[in-house]
Amino acid sequence: AQQQTEKLTALGCEVQLVTDRDALKATLEKSEASVVFLDDPSLADAGPEWVGLVNQRGPSLRVVVLAAADGPRETAYRKHRILYYAVEPFTDGELPDILSAAFRSQERAAAERPSGPSEPISGISITNRYGHRVHLLAAPGLLWRNEGLGALVGQKLLARSLPVLVTAGVANLSPANVLKTATGYDRLMVLLARDAGGLPGSLTRDTKPDFGVDPGDAMNKVTVLTVQPDAMGGLASLDARTTEALADHIVSEMAVY
Known part of the structure; x- marks a missing residue:
């Protein structure tokens, strides 16, 4: 000691x-x-x-x-x-x-929080400047329309003058549905929170995920982003700087694919 x-x-x-x-x-x-x-x-x-x-x-x-x-x-x-x-x-x-x-502050910047009630969102879609259709599909409870990571991703995409389509509800992340969804886009990004023993908010990227089934037309279209969750098992309690960094990473990947 x-x-x-x-x-x-x-x-x-x-x-x-x-x-x-x-x-x-x-x-x-x-x-x-x-x-x-x-x-x-x-x-x-x-x-x-x-x-x-x-x-x-x-x-x-x-x-x-x-x-x-x-x-x-x-x-x-x-x-x-x-x-x-x-x-x-x-x-x-x-x-x-x-x-x-x-020792990071847990204070959240509320000044830019959109008004109105929040709701869970299952995904966010854009067509980026390269003409590629990109969809972010999130595990239940990770993204909300008017708060946290979901709100930041939406704001940052709009700031880049990209058309944004937000899908409300809870996503079905079964392998079959993920692969089916991927066939409708040029790139599908799947956002998960999974405890791997890392620092909360740390992110790993897998461009060749194994779903245990034949990917068919979805081959090479899916990227899985896995975030180390907060102490409650989600992302809502991550500090503001970490949430901002995650949003920047997601937006950059969606915009440049």
Whole structure:
């Protein structure tokens, strides 16, 4: 713990070390901390319970679990609200990225939020400057018309003077429907949220997804964008800068294909 404290301090953190539940409770009551790091090897089976205590006493605090490579309690931790389950971050150079994500402001820019009630949207379509028809198909709950990522993508496409068609409702992401949808466009982008143990908001891109069936006419038309979700399993609680970056990436890919 002392070595970890020294490394965090060297990275500009003000660190307060606690070693028992009573000290943790006292710290949560009076501290102005933004992030709680929990050392899983030290806490052992009590670790997930400590996360529950932090969630209860300090609901706005971001929790980072520091785990060993063979840690057996990841599932137990993820039943609570954590920002990141970090495997040996002090040895793999990942800690600065974790700190950057942990200390980002969670304030959302509301000034440009469109008026009116929001609704879930299943997809966004454009015809880009190359004459290509591109469709973004989103997993249920990821895009909303007047808020979050869905609103930003729509705004940024309109800012490029691209004609935008928004489809309300909930998408059917069965392999058969995805491939059928792809045949009607030059490019289909499928947006998913899936826990891969990365930083919330991190994105992976797969241009050759395997749907387990013959893609037929949809061959080479589908790109899957998979985002590491927030602590609640979606994208709504990602900080504003991360959401903006995701929107920029999606819009750029739709516009230049």
